[in-house]
Amino acid sequence: MPKTVSRLATWLIPFFLILVVHSVHGATEPGISILGEEPPEGFDPLTGERIISNERCLTCHGDEQMKTDVRDDGSEVKIFVHSKQIRESVHGELNCNSCHITIDRVPHRKAPAVIVGCLDCHRETWEEVKDDPDGKHERLKVVNESIDSYMQSIHAQPNSLDQSRTNATCYDCHEAHNVGELGSIQRAEKRLKNPEACGKCHEQQLEDYRTSVHGVAVLEQKDSESAVCSDCHTTHEIDSPETDKAKLAITKNCGDCHEEAQRTYFDSYHGQVHRLGYTNTAKCHDCHGSHKVKGEDDPTSEIHANNRLENCRVCHEDANENFLTFWPHGDADDRENYPGLWFFKLFMQTLIFSVMAFFWVHVLLWLYREVMDRLQGKGFIEDLDKPDIVYFRRFPVVWRWIHGLFAISTMTLILTGTTLLFAHTGWAKAVVVFLGGTEMEGIIHRTAAVIWLGIFFVHLMIAVTNIIREGKDFKWFGSTSMLPNWKDWSDLKGMFRWFIGKGERPQFSHWTYWQKFDYWAPFWGAGVIGISGIMLFAPEKTALILPGWMFNIATLVHAEEALLAAIFLNSVHFFNVHFRPERFPMSTTIFTGAIPFEEFRHDHREEYERLAATGEINNYLVRKPSRRADLAASFITTVLIMAGLALLTLVLIGLVTSPN
């Protein structure tokens, strides 16, 4: 064993010493020598490589008299380089062949392959200096980030005609010898030259751009504040404009200057879909033109009054004149320009605030009262040891189905609708992706809307039939009628008195006032949401009879009313039916159709007394629902409540995080 070790050591020590020699080597940095000869003057003593002075390069490349040369194949090539520019650029202290790494001697004997090692040099230099405490090289970090972006971009892809090169490389865009420091004149100049740089390849685009407001400002008026190519297309993350990524980026970038226009665009249906990450609706450049973007007064502008309809028809093939009165950037907060829109928004929000304010106060007071009563051992407390055996049949099968479908379709509508409204949220984007995109979501929303309206009309038919069947016996203001009456008014006042401890709990008839509200609210909702929804459902058809600005109003009220419904149903309705302590955690009556007898007697005392007095009550008494029915109803109710609460949460998240 020791023998092996010593033998091993004999072998290892020399190698170790080699390392030592190497490190000593490194420390003193002796020059290179070949067979005892050191490099001559003009050659790097360490590497033996030729040092080529920039002056030597400039004898040919700095000659003002001969700015071009002829290639071996006879074609002309520009060879002139502005030496002054280089010296003033960020690379001013470098040697020409620090970048032109294939040039190892001058005159270069072969036509040089233009290989400029931008990437490696910037990466390696950053690796070297990134820990420098003076922070002098912070900008290099940005450069490296740009490199990473570039490497992912379409420009870094192999050219489809010549795969040996990329579509574009650093020096195609950066004027190689004139890279200015931040804040330098070069950079301002570079902005102005940006369109020309891109136009070297994208010729048609440059021609188009020249005619645009941006192009005129930049190229003719030398206004470096106006948009150049990279402002819209990004500098390094450039993708083919055919990709969604590029379309989204470009549209977003318009907003860097046109903030108001972008805000109002994002509020429109076009913009909402866009914000969700989809590009199938109109984006800035779809209407304004991309490179040829011009003001609306310019007769060649795509948004000029004469061209606008044609413009709309690109997507809305059957668009008619009424489309022209649509306000694509309609702003409900802009009372001056869009008073109608402003009014509707004010109205809808007042409605929402007042309804919600009233009912949330109602809820809180009710909660307070019931809790106080319970603390005092009063009120209706279910005796869990002696569950009711007898139930009161409250809803026939048809109403139970109608309510179930109504709940599901409403929730579906809320979910699919609010993704647009809250397109800024992550959840909205996730939901849209889950549902298969905005178009699929649209289909689902419309399907749910048809079901919802269908149920609404079926219900109406049944209700009307019932009224007709009862004929003259139907008491419009009878106890089972949904029509509000004076008792509801006094019940409401009674409830508030009870809430504040100034009276007994009112004794309700078959329908309480809040149940009547829940019943009638959808009529209003169906009117507002339904009509606006139908208008938005088929814009071309709507426009046959209505002016375009109706879409703005329809979009607004549809959304606001939906919000109201979503919040109301999932908070107030849930409290009234399920969450108030007497009912907590839920009531399954709407699915079983039956209410425990004692509960009925407590909640609808007047009706009970009326039925008991006439003996009619026996017609309504049923057995406790089967265990299976009970479980099924509990399950469905639970699911719907959870779904409703989830929706409420999402909506509240959307509202709280809303940029507006």
Added chain:
Amino acid sequence: MTEINRRDFIRFATVAGASLGFPQLALAANPKVVVVGGGVGGCTAAKYLRKLHPQTEVTLIETKKVYQSCFMSNEVLSGDRTLDSITFDYEGLKRHGVKVVIDRVDAIEPDKKQVVTQGGETFAYDACIVSPGVDFKWDAIEGYDEKVAEVVPHAWFAGPQTTTLRNQILAMPEGGKVIIVAPPNPYKCPPGPYERAAQIAMYCKHHKPKAKILILDPKDKFSKQGLFTQGWSKLYGFGTENSMIEWVGAAGGGTVEELDPSTMTLQAEIEEFQGDVINIIPPQKAGKVAFASDLAEGDWCPVNKLTFESSKHKDVYVLGDASSAAKMPKSAYAANSQAKVAAAAIVSRFNGIEPPDPTFVNTCYSILGEEHGISVAAVYTLDKSSNTILPIKGAGGLSPMNASDQQRKREVSYAHSWFANLIDDMMM
């Protein structure tokens, strides 16, 4: 004790140095080198020693006051060049700080590490370079000796004999015959006899078109033979009946055994040859001083080819034609190349470091006509295991047989450059 002399100190220092692991002269301050012989080897070594190690005290001892180069001396025979144009003094070397002594050295004394001249001067040395060139074996051809050579010149050392031979050719009758007796291998300047034939022919072509030049050769083949015969054919009709040049090799009875100077008759192996002008280049061996100093083994001096230090005596270096430097030829360029290797080795020794690996080149031009030059070149490396200098495979070789006239013409010009630069490099 204060009288300790320099040599003792050096000896002490050498021993001390050797004990440290390197054969080192601790006294490297002003080492002394004596160079015996002022030809290409000696001069080049002297100059490069001063160049590589300026503190070296170099003394060059030469018998003649001027140097007359053997290379290009054939051009004197054709009249293309004067003897003056190949005569140089030693002022150039003196400018390099070499002490030049005109005197004769009979022998060096390796055991005493000194050189004593006939003039009675004694030169102590730390290293001695012996570069004596060649001497003739006078006994090889009966009837030919140093005295006869004054009328039947060898002209193998440039100088008075070159003039003699030139004059004899000028004096020769219209249809006269020149006989060149070539030596057996090895000898200095292997293509020399054949270039000489061409240079004489070049003269005769213009002035004595009916003259003949006969080469009697104890060898069956010779240096650059293919190129020579090609050039002779082209320029002088070689191979035709009217050829100006004729060559008789060993197989044809070209080996000369006897000279009768009174009848200008040569007895060769098979027949007798009579000539108007006879130029005998006798067989050769190392210069006299090599034998007198016990540096030779057989005809030549064996050396360690890493340093050109004599295999027989320490601190003595033998360069050029006298050394046995196979497979390098005995040429001026070879001596020049060897001298630099020796100088570097001696300086390494002074500095106490290992000598660098040697590298050698030989190039040799022959001018066959005004616009016809040919060359041979080789790059050599040392095979240490066999102590043999080997040409690098794939490199070197002869001018191509199919070279254009333009190439041949350029080689004449380059031959003149080669001459001028070689002289410049050795002594200017």
Added chain:
Amino acid sequence: MQREKMMKKKMPYLLLGLAVLFPATAAAAPTGQALAFTCAGCHGTDGSSVGPSSPSIAGMDPEVFIDAMQGYKFDERNSTIMNRIAKGYNDEQIKSMAWFFAKQTLRLKPQKYDAEMAKLGAKLHDEYCEKCHEDGGKPGDAGTLAGQWMPYLHYTMEDFIDGRREYPRKMRRKVDAAIEAEGDRAMPALIHYYGSQH
């Protein structure tokens, strides 16, 4: 003493280490200087040729030297003898010789030239040659023209024009233009101009 002992112990390891580090030089190869010394017989001591035709290589741009040697070595450049000699050296040896000669001072000898021709040559040089052969063709990255031996310049231009040697990039155009301008006098004029400098 302690230190010396340590050094002695370490020495073999260090040598081994160096051998591993520099395998090419492990065999104590001839130095660049030793290699360069062998050229002097034709190109003059340290590369300053005394003529009449073999070119000076002192102060020569090392890459031009390497190009020439590699060209000779692979028979890509016309020569009389250099193609045979260049084959005797590897890349490393050629580079070390290149560096050696680049560091030598070029010593020029005056040459006979025609002043009229040299004047014309100067004009042609400025117009067609100066950008690559800077400073009147002084030793530089495009080779050595100023003071170079005129026969050698003549051979070189002959080889270029007759197609025996490949022009460096763009040189043909310039040569053609110079000949276009001054006809058969152009090349001799340039050669006299370069020969006039020393």
